[in-house]
Amino acid sequence: MTTATTGRTTPLGAVGTSHTRVEGREKVTGTARYAGEIPFADLAYGWLVLSTVARGRITSVETEPVLAMPGVRAVLHHGNAPRVETEYQGMIGPPDPTTTLFQTDRVAYLGWPVALVVAETSEQAREAAESLVVHYEQEPHDVDFSGDRPEARPVDGFAPGLIEKGDLEAELAASTHVVDTEYTTPEEHHSMMEPHAAAAHWDGGRLEIVDSNQSSTWVKNDLAKMFSLEPSAVRVRSEHVGGGFGSKGVRVHQVAAVMAATVLQRPVRVVLTRRQMFSLTGYRSPTAQRVRLGADADGRLRALEHRSVNQTSTVHTFVEPSAGVPRVMYDAAAHHTANLVVPLDVPTPTFMRAPGEAPGSFALESALDELAVRCGLDPIELRVRNEPDRAPLSGLPFGTRNLLGCFHEGARRFGWADRDPRPGVRRDGRWLLGTGVAGASFQAGAGPSTALATAEPDGTFTVRISAADIGTGARTALTLVAADALQVPVDRVRVHIGDSDFGPAMFAGGSMGTRSWAWAVNAAAEELRERLALGSGIPPEGITVRADTTEAISRLARTERHSYGAQFAEVAVDPATGEVRVRRMLGIFAAGRIVNPLTARNQLVGGMIWGISMALHEEAVRDRATGGLYAADLAGYHVASHADVPHVEADWIEDDDPDDPVGIKGVGEVGIVGAAAAIANAVWHATGVRHRDLPIRPDRVLGARAAGAPDA
Numbered sequence: 001m002t003t004a005t006t007g008r009t010t011p012l013g014a015v016g017t018s019h020t021r022v023e024g025r026e027k028v029t030g031t032a033r034y035a036g037e038i039p040f041a042d043l044a045y046g047w048l049v050l051s052t053v054a055r056g057r058i059t060s061v062e063t064e065p066v067l068a069m070p071g072v073r074a075v076l077h078h079g080n081a082p083r084v085e086t087e088y089q090g091m092i093g094p095p096d097p098t099t100t101l102f103q104t105d106r107v108a109y110l111g112w113p114v115a116l117v118v119a120e121t122s123e124q125a126r127e128a129a130e131s132l133v134v135h136y137e138q139e140p141h142d143v144d145f146s147g148d149r150p151e152a153r154p155v156d157g158f159a160p161g162l163i164e165k166g167d168l169e170a171e172l173a174a175s176t177h178v179v180d181t182e183y184t185t186p187e188e189h190h191s192m193m194e195p196h197a198a199a200a201h202w203d204g205g206r207l208e209i210v211d212s213n214q215s216s217t218w219v220k221n222d223l224a225k226m227f228s229l230e231p232s233a234v235r236v237r238s239e240h241v242g243g244g245f246g247s248k249g250v251r252v253h254q255v256a257a258v259m260a261a262t263v264l265q266r267p268v269r270v271v272l273t274r275r276q277m278f279s280l281t282g283y284r285s286p287t288a289q290r291v292r293l294g295a296d297a298d299g300r301l302r303a304l305e306h307r308s309v310n311q312t313s314t315v316h317t318f319v320e321p322s323a324g325v326p327r328v329m330y331d332a333a334a335h336h337t338a339n340l341v342v343p344l345d346v347p348t349p350t351f352m353r354a355p356g357e358a359p360g361s362f363a364l365e366s367a368l369d370e371l372a373v374r375c376g377l378d379p380i381e382l383r384v385r386n387e388p389d390r391a392p393l394s395g396l397p398f399g400t401r402n403l404l405g406c407f408h409e410g411a412r413r414f415g416w417a418d419r420d421p422r423p424g425v426r427r428d429g430r431w432l433l434g435t436g437v438a439g440a441s442f443q444a445g446a447g448p449s450t451a452l453a454t455a456e457p458d459g460t461f462t463v464r465i466s467a468a469d470i471g472t473g474a475r476t477a478l479t480l481v482a483a484d485a486l487q488v489p490v491d492r493v494r495v496h497i498g499d500s501d502f503g504p505a506m507f508a509g510g511s512m513g514t515r516s517w518a519w520a521v522n523a524a525a526e527e528l529r530e531r532l533a534l535g536s537g538i539p540p541e542g543i544t545v546r547a548d549t550t551e552a553i554s555r556l557a558r559t560e561r562h563s564y565g566a567q568f569a570e571v572a573v574d575p576a577t578g579e580v581r582v583r584r585m586l587g588i589f590a591a592g593r594i595v596n597p598l599t600a601r602n603q604l605v606g607g608m609i610w611g612i613s614m615a616l617h618e619e620a621v622r623d624r625a626t627g628g629l630y631a632a633d634l635a636g637y638h639v640a641s642h643a644d645v646p647h648v649e650a651d652w653i654e655d656d657d658p659d660d661p662v663g664i665k666g667v668g669e670v671g672i673v674g675a676a677a678a679i680a681n682a683v684w685h686a687t688g689v690r691h692r693d694l695p696i697r698p699d700r701v702l703g704a705r706a707a708g709a710p711d712a
């Protein structure tokens with residue numbers, strides 16, 4: 001049943017067929033419990049107090065009146081909280097000082113955590129926290145982000161800061177067509193449904209944490225380092241997660257719960273409010289991006305520059321590597337890309353679905369649309385003429401790259417061939433109509449993981465891996481992978497996830513979760529099947545096999561491995577009100593082998609919907625006077641809702657990663673990439689006006705029309 005060359009299970013089995021979520025019934029009936037609602041005996045409740053100034057020093061905390069309030073058991077702050085390690089290498093680097101709570105009297109931004117009130121009930125804790133008086137020595141703050149800040153510096157993050165090839169000015173001068181444009185994207189927030197929540201307690205010398213996270217391995221290892229504990233003395237569980245999108249790593253709620261549980265020697269839970277999440281759980285930095293493209297008369301690129309500036313906090317650096325997009329997508333004789341960072345008195349940004357690619361693709365894929373108009377070329381034809389046969393800067397061969405296949409199939413299904421390229425000429429009553437297209441890519445990586453597969457005496461199988469299902473359907477996908485590797489029906493396999501005691505595993509991030517875990521699950525299950533084939537009986541405790549992919553992943557061939565996509569959008573614009581409605585979207589992807597079409601489609605469509613939201617709705621606005629956000633809640637921060645989401649279709653073409661045992665690449669992030677650009681390009685096609693600043697709000701549409709003639 002397996003092919004000889006790769007050891008891959010044939011598609012005769014479960015992988016590639018649609019399955020509803022194995023925990024779906026539990027979730028829709030409310031029996032699936034989330035971290036904020038799992039009961040504990042003798043539980044106390046912690047409530048965080050955040051700074052009301054954007055920069056300065058805490059001079060005093062008036063704890064006495066609050067300690068006298070009903071039910072209050074403790075007030076932790078920089079003057080009395082347990083000391084922790086603040087300098088260590090965590091799973092993704094050194095800690096953000098935001099998370100190493102209460103170790104300093106410095107306040108780095110508005111919404112900085114200054115105290116934790118612990119009480120017998122959540123209501124008592126909240127009442128007391130809101131009564132706590134904290135005195136500050138306030139200092140002038142600076143939250144004024146722009147692309148022109150002179151202190152902006154290229155910084156290496158998880159992508160290099162600066163990569164330059166060739167003589168940019170010379171190639172621009174030699175170009176027939178030049179585009180030189182600036183784009184901005186605003187501060188955006190993850191806004192997942194389930195707030196961050198954790199309960200911590202000590203159980204016979206072992207620290208137990210029930211959490212909502214994207215990796216129990218990550219949280220366990222980092223907390224062990226922060227609190228100077230043996231890793232084996234910490235257990236983190238996270239069974240169900242109501243969304244993460246990059247925000248649910250190590251955050252203040254876990255640390256606060258551990259500190260309070262340690263001080264009080266009883267279980268303590270800390271749940272963040274939606275407002276607290278706006279300053280404590282990361283966000284996507286605003287970006288200011290300049291793109292310069294130079295092309296020959298036939299549209300072939302000679303010069304490509306992409307420079308992106310983002311903000312970070314003064315205490316920790318996060319780079320939103322938007323200029324990374326052209327390093328994979330397009331080549332040119334002169335190819336300059338830079339990711340620059342400006343530290344300000346703002347919270348630290350973090351990974352948010354397609355970090356870099358989401359804002360970067362908006363700028364680059366918009367600029368290419370502008371270049372196509374200059375060249376008099378169809379935007380898809382422009383991409384055909386600029387399709388590289390090797391990775392532009394690394395020179396590495398591509399693994400599989402089916403970008404043009406996505407454009408081809410998408411154009412056929414969207415009806416692109418009949419498109420009139422002229423802008424501003426189609427009407428449906430009061431609406432102006434237009435269509436737009438953009439390309440997408442996202443890296444396909446894998447991280448080491450361990451998995452346990454057990455043959456039970458009753459003929460069923462149990463798989464254990466510290467994976468995180470943040471809504472992706474990972475648990476279900478792994479069930480299908482295990483069933484195929486074991487060559488048994490799906491209903492004989494149970495997969496348990498979200499427990500650091502199952503051994504180290506990759507985080508749910510970078511679109512690498514399912515691929516990384518499936519690799520380990522596949523390896524453990526295949527080895528178990530081989531063991532069982534030897535024919536010995538199964539003892540009462542079962543037979544367990546453990547697999548660790550560290551070695552196999554280190555031997556991966558060096559190629560540029562990415563998922564690709566082509567995004568198509570049709571919009572209607574009301575010139576009287578400035579309202580933009582997306583009428584339909586189609587995304588065609590080449591994203592490796594699709595394990596579960598039902599949940600994979602859900603991921604891709606979810607990303608595309610977020611692209612609509614990014615293009616038209618989402619924007620967190622910072623108030624220069626206070627340094628905080630206006631309307632830091634889901635009434636003031638607009639995300640696309642049902643009425644904003646029309647017919648959205650996602651599909652894929654054949655693509656199979658030859659280097660992956662299951663053929664997976666990953667679908668978590670590529671769905672948002674290029675989506676906002678496709679919509680912005682469609683708005684241009686509808687109106688003749690370029691929108692280079694997101695979101696494309698009604699006032700911007702009206703303002704641009706009032707400002708004058710359509711631009712080309």
Ligand code: MOS
Pocket residue numbers: 214244245246247351352353354355508509510511
């Ligand atoms: Mo994702 S932004 O890698 O959780």
